[in-house]
Every structure is written in C-alpha cells, then in structure tokens.
Amino acid sequence: MSTNQFLSQTVLNLEESATLMMSQMARDLKAKGHDVISLSIGEPDFDTPSFVREAAKQALDEGYTHYTPVPGLIELREAICTKLKRDNSLTFEPKNIVVSNGAKQTIYNLCQALLNPGDEVIIFTPYWVSYIEIVRLAGGVPVIVSADVEQDYKVNPEDVASAITERTKFVLFSSPSNPTGSVYTRKELEAIADVIAPHDHVHVVSDEIYEHIVFDGVHESIAQFENVRDRTIVVNGMSKGFAMTGWRLGYMAAPEFIAKACTKIQGQVTSGASSFGQKAAVAALLADPNVTKEMMKTFLARREFVIGQLRQIEGLKLSVPEGAFYIFPDCSNFFNKSYEGSVIKDSDQLALSILEGVKVATVSGAAFGAPNCIRLSYAASEAQLAEACKRLQTYFEAMVD
Ligand SMILES: Cc1ncc(COP(=O)(O)O)c(C=O)c1O
Numbered sequence: 001m002s003t004n005q006f007l008s009q010t011v012l013n014l015e016e017s018a019t020l021m022m023s024q025m026a027r028d029l030k031a032k033g034h035d036v037i038s039l040s041i042g043e044p045d046f047d048t049p050s051f052v053r054e055a056a057k058q059a060l061d062e063g064y065t066h067y068t069p070v071p072g073l074i075e076l077r078e079a080i081c082t083k084l085k086r087d088n089s090l091t092f093e094p095k096n097i098v099v100s101n102g103a104k105q106t107i108y109n110l111c112q113a114l115l116n117p118g119d120e121v122i123i124f125t126p127y128w129v130s131y132i133e134i135v136r137l138a139g140g141v142p143v144i145v146s147a148d149v150e151q152d153y154k155v156n157p158e159d160v161a162s163a164i165t166e167r168t169k170f171v172l173f174s175s176p177s178n179p180t181g182s183v184y185t186r187k188e189l190e191a192i193a194d195v196i197a198p199h200d201h202v203h204v205v206s207d208e209i210y211e212h213i214v215f216d217g218v219h220e221s222i223a224q225f226e227n228v229r230d231r232t233i234v235v236n237g238m239s240k241g242f243a244m245t246g247w248r249l250g251y252m253a254a255p256e257f258i259a260k261a262c263t264k265i266q267g268q269v270t271s272g273a274s275s276f277g278q279k280a281a282v283a284a285l286l287a288d289p290n291v292t293k294e295m296m297k298t299f300l301a302r303r304e305f306v307i308g309q310l311r312q313i314e315g316l317k318l319s320v321p322e323g324a325f326y327i328f329p330d331c332s333n334f335f336n337k338s339y340e341g342s343v344i345k346d347s348d349q350l351a352l353s354i355l356e357g358v359k360v361a362t363v364s365g366a367a368f369g370a371p372n373c374i375r376l377s378y379a380a381s382e383a384q385l386a387e388a389c390k391r392l393q394t395y396f397e398a399m400v401d
Pocket of ligand 1: 178209237250
C-alpha cells in the first residue's frame with residue numbers, strides 16, 4: 001500500500017497553505033546561502049509589547065497553568081465584551097464569547113458547527129487562503145463573489161445578492177482584508193447588510209483581525225447594523241494588532257446558540273486556549289488602545305514607501321491598501337511576456353520566477369482566488385523593503401515581449 005493510500009481523502013483533497021509554502025521556499029533558498037528577501041509573511045515583524053509579556057510571566061507565577069473553562073477565562077470573556085463596547089459600540093455578554101487557539105481555529109469551529117455537506121458559504125474574493133479549505137473541510141461549498149483592482153477589490157452588493165441561494169449558510173469576509181488591504185467603509189457595509197437582511201437563513205462571519213491596522217478612515221464592523229446584528233458573528237484575535245501570532249489566541253462574539261455549539265466542538269478538540277496566554281490577552285485588551293498606534297504608524301510609513309516605489313513600475317495596476325500590511329498589485333499586463341527566456345503565463349509562474357530571478361519571496365494571487373495578482377507583505381524592515389522594491393523594478397524592467 002502506498003503512503004497516499006493510507007491517508008484520508010480529506011487530507012489528500014486539502015491544499016497546502018500557499019503562504020506557508022512560499023515562506024518555506026524562501027527559508028530553503030536562504031539556507032543554501034542565497035540572499036532572499038521575504039515579503040511573503042503574514043505576521044507583524046514586531047515583538048509582543050513588553051507589558052503583555054510581563055502579564056503572561058506573572059500569570060505563570062500565579063499558577064495559571066491549568067485548564068480553563070472551554071470558552072475561555074471569564075475575565076477574558078468580560079475583557080472582550082469591554083473591548084467590543086469600547087472600540088466597536090457592540091454589546092455582547094460573556095455567554096456570547098468563545099476564545100480559541102487563534103482566529104483560524106475560531107473559523108474552523110464555526111464551519112464545523114454550522115455547515116452540513118452541500119451548504120454554501122459566500123466568500124468575498126480575493127480571500128484569505130484558509131477560508132476555502134476550512135469551509136471544504138466541513139463539507140461546505142465555497143461560493144466566490146469577486147472584485148478586481150478597479151473596484152479596489154471590494155465586492156458589489158448586487159453580486160452578493162445574486163449569489164444568495166436556499167443553501168447559503170453565511171457570508172464570510174475580512175475587513176481590513178488579507179490579501180488586499182482594502183477596508184470597507186460604513187456605507188459599503190451597510191449596503192451589503194441591506195442585501196443580506198431579507199434572507200433570514202443567512203448569517204455573516206465578519207473577520208476583523210486587522211482592525212487595529214487601518215490608515216485611512218476608521219475600522220467599521222458590519223455587526224453595527226440592526227438588520228443583521230443578530231445574525232453576525234464577529235471574529236477577531238490577538239495575532240495582528242498586538243503582534244501575538246505565536247500565542248495562538250483568537251475569539252468570536254456570536255449569538256449564544258452558536259457560541260455554545262462552537263464550545264461543544266472545542267471541548268472535544270483542544271479544550272480551549274492556554275491559560276497564561278489568556279491572562280496576557282486580558283492585559284492587552286484592557287490597555288489604552290493607543291498602544292497599537294506606534295506599530296500602525298510604522299506600517300503606514302512603509303505603505304507610503306512601497307506604494308511610491310511600485311508606482312514607478314510601468315504596467316503594475318495598484319490599489320492603495322487602506323489597512324493591514326499587504327499590497328496586492330495586479331500583474332496581468334506582464335503575462336505572456338518573458339523573463340530570461342521563460343514565458344510567464346500566470347501569477348504562480350510569476351511568483352516563482354521573481355523568487356528565482358531576483359530572490360524576493362511574494363505569494364501568488366491564485367492562492368487568494370485572484371490569479372492576476374501577487375501579494376507583497378510589508379511586514380519587513382525599511383532597508384529590506386527598499387532593496388526588495390529595487391529588485392522588483394529590475395525584474396519587471398527585464399521582462400520582454
Ligand atoms: C484574514 C485573516 N483571518 C484570520 C487569520 C488567522 O489569525 P490567527 O493567527 O488568530 O489564527 C489571519 C492570519 O493570517 C488572517 O489573515
């Protein structure tokens with residue numbers, strides 16, 4: 001029997017995470033001595049603030065080394081309610097909150113709790129890579145609603161309306177968005193809420209994990225709208241805003257029956273998040289929200305720099321990202337041109353060729369449902385970004401018909 005025959009159909013059908021794969025390829029090339037600049041990573045290049053690390057150390061010394069209640073420590077669930085009120089004007093109670101090992105697990109729990117085979121999930125595209133696979137793992141069917149660079153990658157409400165069927169379970173999207181950095185305005189979200197509202201059977205999963213990284217305007221939650229409030233699940237976490245990716249802490253605020261269902265799943269799968277990590281999350285969430293501002297200013301300066309540099313590359317189509325730390329240029333003008341004798345047909349080939357040719361790691365847009373694009377993360381130092389932009393310019397200028 002081959003090893004593949006021994007594996008489940010589920011895992012054989014699962015796509016590997018393209019972002020993690022590209023980061024690994026960059027590491028492998030580095031290990032061979034190549035000078036690779038990685039713009040493929042999806043995590044802040046800052047350390048967790050020291051007061052948060054101190055809170056974890058203190059929690060360990062105070063004996064927070066045991067299991068917690070499955071949905072999280074009550075003081076953390078209360079802190080999350082305080083945060084949702086303070087930052088988003090949303091009213092939730094601890095019974096609505098489930099803390100998990102990252103927002104990724106939160107979305108996994110939700111899909112396992114809500115989807116029957118054949119149920120449809122409308123996913124705004126470009127999408128975060130894992131949405132599709134997590135939906136499929138639960139037997140769900142992803143339904144794509146796309147927006148391109150000319151629309152700043154923000155979907156039309158009419159397209160959402162026409163994607164809704166009897167089988168639609170929920171609509172799933174992130175704002176600010178990974179991979180595009182687009183941020184939906186209050187008005188845009190209201191228009192989306194208005195098309196969902198008449199369909200009682202449709203819920204909304206609003207992934208707000210980049211909420212603290214917004215440069216233009218303010219972060220808005222679709223949960224603020226009366227007509228979808230009771231059917232909206234807010235997903236958030238500590239990874240991006242507080243530079244706590246390795247802590248694995250995320251959470252949802254949901255109608256009580258959904259929170260209970262997710263707790264039931266989590267109780268059989270992980271038993272909940274780490275106890276001392278949860279104590280640190282309390283400190284982070286109850287701190288002055290301005291603690292995340294410094295990081296945001298740095299990201300903003302980098303966005304300005306990288307956008308300025310990329311604008312000099314004739315043929316790249318750019319949408320200026322209003323949040324997160326990604327830029328998602330449309331590179332379709334370069335398809336069917338060649339680089340050093342090889343014709344580039346799509347974004348997979350382009351990302352690979354850029355890595356091999358000028359040693360800059362990006363991620364192919366195909367992984368995000370946008371095969372005309374590549375994703376660049378600017379969670380890198382100013383010096384690295386300057387060098388990477390120079391190399392990208394050299395690469396694109398060397399392409400010929
Ligand atoms: C849009 C989006 N949602 C969720 C996550 C997962 O975050 P966590 O580290 O909390 O699992 C990510 C991480 O890249 C993301 O980009």
